[in-house]
Amino acid sequence: MIQTLISAISAGTELLFLRGQVPTDLEIDSAIPALNGTVRYPLRYGYACVGCVTRAGEEKDKDWIGRTVFAFHPHTSHFIASTAQIIPVPGDLTPHQAVFLPNMETAVNLVMDGQPGIGERVAVIGLGVVGLLTVALLARFPLESLLAVDPLPQRRNLALAMGAHVALRPEDLTERATYDLVYEVSGAPVALNTALALTGFAGRIVIGSWYGLKQAPLDLGGAFHRSRIRLLASQVSTIDPRWSGRWDKKRRIDVAWTMLRSVDAERLITHRLPVEEAPAAYRMLEQEPEHTLQVLFEYPSLGSL
Template structure:
């Protein structure tokens, strides 16, 4: 059986390559891909050559062995249908819809242990948001919002929107978000948050302070999430974080340099900066939480949010290069872009 795989061939260059699809062995199944989602964070960094070539694709995922040394396959959000099973796999798997952390390709072989069956009551396209929802949950767990806090989110890409959606479930006094693009700010406001701002506007800091300093007894944000992917956002985050506040950094900047000003109010304000990355659980939570529990929580969150309404574009797999170009050249027109497979 032949399959088509998306290859990251050079910076800004993609190629669809036909190749032999492996046969499922013991404990494995063959999956025909129905949809895959494109990440506007890590995948765009890979598309533009902004990730160090020596870095592993993902040491925790069997489908993403190797490094970012060109050429390589990438992607980690596929939904498909099981069309063949290997030895010692029950035939009840045949026809089952599943999620896999797998690169963009029309078919693939995976162990049954690595697949996540489509839960009852959840749409196939909603399931594409699973990796980003896991990331959002990890961010919130690392930030540990407290009743009545003022929270600011930098970046309303998909991770930022999902993080903001989770935060609206907490009894916080205010949630404010920043993003360059009106479409994303509109999506944030539709979640019922307090306000949104353009981080590049001249009066953004004044606007933020007018909201965050009205409580009187506590000035500035208690908790800030930086998920914009823009290194300059960190200095803005420091500017609006209050005394002993926390800044959770979920952005991966790749090769982009980060010029961080720690000589101003950062030091005297005792601000904490927390690195958050979904590949691991925070050590202080690992006594009660593991990846399976977090995954189950992410699936439940997808059921109540049903985020597929944020899909702004659907491209046939054959037009994958066009989809990536759209995200790279016109990000202001997009929310979530997915690929569909015939």
């Protein structure tokens, strides 16, 4: 039995479900036991809970009691999970750091899939939580330039603080076809046209967004045909076969914990609300994206029960 302390809204994905913009014949998430099954409303969603183990049914599991753990589980005050479904939070990380584990693991996966090289020009389109964490990781590489692109000024300022060399609005982009590696993590399929315009000959575009049912026309009839640009789908539930001989999910999560120790992810938190105010939280994310980034639900602490 886990009592949740905080859970994080994954705005891009959760708003797709909220708006009904996901294929109804799709499994919600086959990689997460708590989200098994097809899309059927009403449904419980979310996948970033940090809580405290309060009870254990098996004698061999009693040493889990009192431990702070992470679980890929929908927003809820209490839940039951097997020990295989919970991840101990390292003692030197706070719950507010640990709740970023899924986003940081996704950022690690994006960097691994893109394989940035020394001296490369790299751009990140879309500066939500995943985009900003990806910027923070890419800033550690010896790149020639690191461009961040987003229409919202708050997010561009955060990108600069996290290591981007330049942060621009999409309409202010003047460079064309000069980037070796471009990440598209905006959640807007039309942004792929921006990515195509930025990517040079034989460059690569890593698509980390999930668009659900959203579509947009793509400009594949011009320079793209002769450009040898590679479009790479990147999704964190699996590991690219290039790495899977030596990497498993545990190793990648260990790297994500390490990155959370050195990247100030907590600066991305804009709102902390009691879970009872969930409707207001989703309205803010829907209607006021310029003021909201990472929204957390907070639950009654153990001491208040």
